[in-house]
Amino acid sequence: MIFKNQYEQQRIEKGKALEALGKNPYQHNIVKDTSTKEFTECYAYVANENNQRDENKKNTVVGRIKFLRHMGKAAFAKIEDEHGALQVYFSKESIGEEWFEEVKKLVEVGDIILATGFPFVTKTGELSLHAKELEVATKSIVPLPEKFHGLQDKEQRYRKRYLDMIMNPEVRKTFKTRSKIVSTIRHFFEERGFLEVETPMMHPIAGGANARPFVTHHNALDVDRYLRIAPELYLKRLVVGGFEAVFEINRNFRNEGMDQTHNPEFTMIEFYWAYHNYHDLMKLTEEMFDVLLKKLKLPKKLPFGDMEIDFSKQFQKISFKDALALIGKVPYEILESRDAIIKYIIDSGNEINVKLSLGKLWEELFDLFVEEKLIDPTFIIDYPIEISPLARRSETNPDIAERFELFIAGREIANGFNELNDPIDQYNRFAKQIEAKDAGDDEAHEMDEDYVQALGYGLPPTAGQGLGIDRLTMLLTNEESIKDVILFPAMKPINENQQETEEY
RNA sequence: GACUCGUUAGCUCAGCCGGUAGAGCAUCUCCCUUUUAAGGAGGUGGUCGAUGGUUCGAAUCCAUCACGGGUCACCA
Secondary structure, three states, X not given: XXXXXXXXXXXXXXHHHHHHOOOOOEOOOOOOOEOHHHHHHHOHHHHHOOOOEOOOOOEEEEEEEEEEEEOOOEEEEEEEEOOEEEEEEEEHHHHOHHHHHHHHHHOOXXXXXXXXXXXXXXXXXXXXXXXXXXXXXXXXXXXXXXOOOOOOOHHHHHHOHHHHHHHOHHXXXXXXXXXXXXXXXXXXXXXXXXXXOOOOOXXXXXXXXXXXXXEEEEOOOOEEEEEOOOOHHHHHHHHHHOOOEEEEEEEEEOOOOOXXXXXXEEEEEEEEEEOOOHHXXXXXXXXXXXXXXHHOOOOOEEEEXXXXXXXXXXXXEEEHHHHHHHHOOOOHHHOOOHHHHHHHHHHOOOOOOOOXXXXXXXXXXXXXXXXXXXXXXXXXXXXXXXXXXXXXXXXXOOOEEEEEEEEEOOEEEEEXXXXXXXXXXXXXXXXXXXXXXXXXXXXXXXXXXHHHHHHHHOOOOEXXXXXXXXXXXXXXXXXOOHHHOOOXXXXXXXXXXXXXXXXX
């Protein structure tokens, strides 16, 4: 039996008692004509009326009881709906003696009630609804957590997000903001002529990023499929096909560790823009942040944790190499020497794999000395080619990719580049990845011949970018854990031995 | 994966120099017709995350396991 504790049993009995009185504890066809927010806004004038009430008005409000105070022959219930809260007053006199006595016994915190009556202001000055009718819309069986401290336990908050939402209104606010972020971005791209598309989530080859994929099996075809780690290669196929500006906002899946900034499924927007370059992308990204801050009514000096992020100036642009020297304070003169870099890293008290190539060592230096210092929005440009397998090579410097990443608050937020569209070069880079894979790098890209084939038909000059929606949301809602911006974050199932499977 | 902290009533927590459990809120029974975490009186409720061990005796000490938080690693 699921509802086995004494409180739940008691509440089930109360539901039955309501039924015995001819009151369905799970009504459906109830009519609500006013939200708590509309009620408080509409009747603000009542405070100025002579007797502090307007008995000519009649409204029906529905909400979940969060507080309930019985005072003998009268009672106050604070009800909450999606947009606000309202105090409902009812008494023996107002709803009838018999029903009042039943309500006293059978209605409690957690229940969803419907109250009909007129607006008035209490002695203490709170605009309230004076109920003439009171009905139970939904009887709640499981008691709510304590009213003052609410639900604190993070595990319960993530596992039972619905309860978290009932108890913590700011959680609802965060997810509304997330929704607004997504819709703002969607409109931003649509307005600029981008076409939203949906590409496969199940891939025969996991490509477009360096990550371990989830594997599943398609029975009818008897083949394994990989949950996508990135939509990149499909979106670029669409550009080959003639869509010159496309975007997709959807989930990626990566079979890796979880922490404050990583969830196995996370949301990305990727967009591809033919006949544009990565400088256009950076400009577009700045515009997008501008629009986002305006839409969300956020200040240009955005607080985040104990930082303040300055969006009032143009985003800084600095090359990868300059960032190492100027921001990371790594001496310029060691940057061309693998041995010198290795020595520098070890001397600074860090461990390093001495087999790494120069490009990978630069990446290590960046992660160690630069990334966390990039608080205000900063584009790092001109990446080493060998850590950019899908990016176009610079015409002036073959070691450099025409690529940027955007960092804010010490974190990577976006990654964009001019797309590699030379099919032969792409084939060779895949081949190199295969070698790495054979050498034991299980995150190296796989050969995707169909993709190379697509490039063979001609991918126009195109710039493409990916931006993590979850991390963006963290930034704009000032949340420090990705779990706080994902409605149902990944959690380990509770041990089966401890679960009961008795029948109800 | 490593380290670390945590898991006690429905919820929030105390107890942890070993002697088989406490508070507040909630719930139950009363009183109370303008309360704001309402108030007053009295009650119910817990195999102290699980399994072993040490001990005359374990919520408390030890070990293993489960789940969670944090840090690190992995990971863009």
